Amino acid sequence: MSSRKENCYPIMHFAPDYGWLNDPNGLVYHDGIFELYYQSNPNGVEWDDMTWGHARSTDLIHWEELEPVLYPDENGMMYSGCGLRNDRGELGLPKDALLFPYTAAGFDEGLSNPYFTIRLAYSTDGGASLIKRGDKLLQEMAPDNRDPKVFWHEESKAYVLVLWIEKNDFGIFRSENMQNFELSQRITLEGGFECPDLFELPVIGDDGNVSEKRWVFWAADGMYFVGDFDGYKFTPTQDKKKAYFITTLPYAAQTWSGDPKGRVIQIPWLRTKCVYNQTTSTMGIPRELTLRKINGSYVIKHAIPEEITSRVQPVSELTKGESSYISKDSAIFLDLDNLSGSTVNLYASGENDPFVTLKYNDRTGAIGISDGKVTEFMFLGREHRDKATIIYDRGIIELTTGDDTILQMTDLPHLRSIECNRISFESGEGNLKVGMIY
C-alpha cells in the first residue's frame, strides 16, 4: 500500500491512497464497523482492472484503507455488488460470516462466459478477506446484467435480490436460502439505470414522528420511485423523482445493511477529479434517508447521521466583520440561518487573500463559490432560501437545504491541498455558526 504522497486528500470524504474509485460496494455493518468496499483500480488513476477495494469506519468520518479483497479472475473483472450478514446461517457458513453477492463482468475476449454473471463471495474473518464461491446466484437475464443488492424480507420469508438487467429494466428475484434466486418480477422504471437498491423508509410527519413507512426503489443516477413492495412485486405509487438537485457529481449510491438502529444510511460515489496523478474520485458523506410528504408526494430527506453531527466541534458564532481561527486539519461546517447577501471567506495560514469566497445572492437563491478566478454556483431554490448547511472539505462542498430535501455537491479540485486556517464573516445579517470536524 502506497503512503499518502501528496497533501491532496479530503478529511471526511473517503479517497484511497492511490488509484481510481467508483461505486460503493458490499456495504454491511457488523460489530461496530461500517464496511465500505468499492470499485477500484489499484493500478492506475483511470477506470480499469476493476477490483473491490476496502475501507472501514466506526464513526462514518474516519476511514481506514485495507487491502483489496476481490481481484479480476477468469469470469471477468469484479463489478458492483452488496454485503449482508449471514444472520440466518445460510450455505453452511457461520452466522457471523458476511455474504457478498457481486458481478463478474464477463467480456467476450477469451473469458469463460460472455455474460456478466452474479456470484457470491463470503468472509469468515470479519470482512478482512473474501472467498469466492464457485456458483452463480441466478440465471443471467441479459449480457450486461449487474449490480445485485440483497436483503432478507421478513414478511414474505425470503432473500430479495434486485438487479439491473438492461436499458430501464430491473429484476426482482427471490430465494429462501441465498441460492438459486428465481425471478419474481421484471419491471421497467423509465429513467432508472444501473445499481438498483430497494429499501423501506419511515415517513416523518410534521410533528417529527414516524407516521407511516413507504418502499423506495433507487437507481444509480439518483432517480427514485416510491411505492409498495410485498416481497414479490414493486409497484410505484407516484411519479419518479430525482435526488441531487442540479449536480452530476454523485452516482451509484448504496445503503448499508444491518445498521444497529435500523436506519437506512446511504453513501454515493462522488465523481471528483483526479488530483496529483494520485487519486481519482471520492465517496460522499454518508446520509440517513427518510421520507417527507410535501404537497402530496413523498420526497427523500438526506440528513447527516448522528455519528457525524455529534462530533461537530462548535468553533464560534460569527457576526458581520468577525473572524475565527480553525484547525487546519478539519472539515468545516457552516450553519447559514440568515442568508441576506452574506459573504464568507476562507483563508490559508498566513495569507491575506482568501483562497475561497462563498457569496449568497438572496435575489436568485444562488451561492457563488469563487477562488478568485473561477466561480461555481450552487442553488438553494426559491422555497429554501432561509436555511442551509454547507460542509467544506478540502475543495469538496456539500450543500443541504434546511429541510434536508435538497442536497448538492461540488468539487473544486485545485483547492484540495489548501488547508483552511481562518474563516471570516465578511458581510451579511444574523449569525454564522461555524463548526469543525477532524
Add this chain to the structure above:
Amino acid sequence: MSSRKENCYPIMHFAPDYGWLNDPNGLVYHDGIFELYYQSNPNGVEWDDMTWGHARSTDLIHWEELEPVLYPDENGMMYSGCGLRNDRGELGLPKDALLFPYTAAGFDEGLSNPYFTIRLAYSTDGGASLIKRGDKLLQEMAPDNRDPKVFWHEESKAYVLVLWIEKNDFGIFRSENMQNFELSQRITLEGGFECPDLFELPVIGDDGNVSEKRWVFWAADGMYFVGDFDGYKFTPTQDKKKAYFITTLPYAAQTWSGDPKGRVIQIPWLRTKCVYNQTTSTMGIPRELTLRKINGSYVIKHAIPEEITSRVQPVSELTKGESSYISKDSAIFLDLDNLSGSTVNLYASGENDPFVTLKYNDRTGAIGISDGKVTEFMFLGREHRDKATIIYDRGIIELTTGDDTILQMTDLPHLRSIECNRISFESGEGNLKVGMIY
C-alpha cells in the same frame, strides 16, 4: 457595452464581454451573416433578468457582440425562441424582414399572464433591432410551455412550430400565415426535455454520397429521435439516442435556418464556468449535422463546417521529440492519427513547464488532460481509438472521433487566460498534425 477587462475569453467559442449566457436563440442566416441571439443576463454573471443578447458572424469563428434586442416586459422575461427569414412576405412585412418567435416567461408575480406565452418579434433592419408584435402565436398548452422553433414545410405548405409543453411532451403546430398556429400533434418523447428542434438530415453512405434523408427530433439535453415527418405528425422509427458522449457541458443546441447551402448547422450552449466574475458560459463550436447508418441505426455526425476547416492554418507535422511555436492568439487544432500512448505538451511563452499535458492511453482509450495538479479524462471509446481531432481553445476542449460520431467537450476554466506559445510532441508514434485558427 463593457470592454474586455480581463484576458479570459476563448478565441472561437463565443462569450459576451460581460454577464451570463445560456441557450442560443433566433439563429437565422441572411446576407452572408449568421445571426446568433442568446439567453443573456446583461446585468450579472448569474442566471437572471433573461434578455436576448446578440452577436453575429460571417465565418462561424469570429463573433461580433451587439446590443441586446429583447428585454423583459409585462409578459415576463424573454425566454428561448428561434429565427427565420420572411421569404414568403407574411404579416404585411417585407420579404427581407426577419421573424423571431419567442417565449415570454410569465410568472405569477404581478404579471399579466401566469402562463408562458409564445409571441413574435420581427426585424426590418437586418436583425440589429427587434420589434415585438402584440399577438400570441398559439393558445398556451401548459403553464411553462416554451421554446418555439419554426420552419416552412414546403411539401405540406405550412409553417411548422415545435414547442416543449411539459414533462416529456412536445407539440407540433401548423399555420399557413405565421399566425394562429393550430396543434397538429402532441407527442411524448421519453427522455426529451425543453428546446425542441425538428430538421431533415441527409444520410451519408459509405461512398460519401447522400443515400436518403431522415427527419430528426432533437431535445435540449442532446436526446434525439430519428423518424418520419409529413408536415403534420412526427413518427419515431428507431429508439432514442443521445448525442454528446459522457460530457454534460453542452445543452439546448439549436440549428440555423436559411443556410445558403441547405446545410443543417447547429450550435450548443456550453455550461463553462464563470471566470474573473466577468463572463459565465460560452457557445460551442458550430457543427454541421448529417446522419450515418451504423449497425442498422442512424447516428448523427457532428462535423466542423467548411467555413472553419478552410481557415485552419497548418503549423507543422511533428514527430516524437519535436516542438513548434504557434501564435498565442490562436485556437489549436490537433489531428491525432496514431494514438499509441502519445503525450502532447502545451507551453506558455517563456515557460519550461507545460501548462497542460494531453496523454493518450491506448489500453483504455482515455485521454488524460492535466494541468499538473488536476487531470480530466475524455474517452474515445473502444471502437474509435484510431483517429480523433482535438480543438484546444483557452481551456475549452472539443474532442471528436475520426468519424465525427462522438463529440465531447470539457472546460478547464483556470487555463482560460493562458496563451499557448509552443506545442511539443513528447512521446508517441506517427505524426501529430498541428493547426491553428485565429
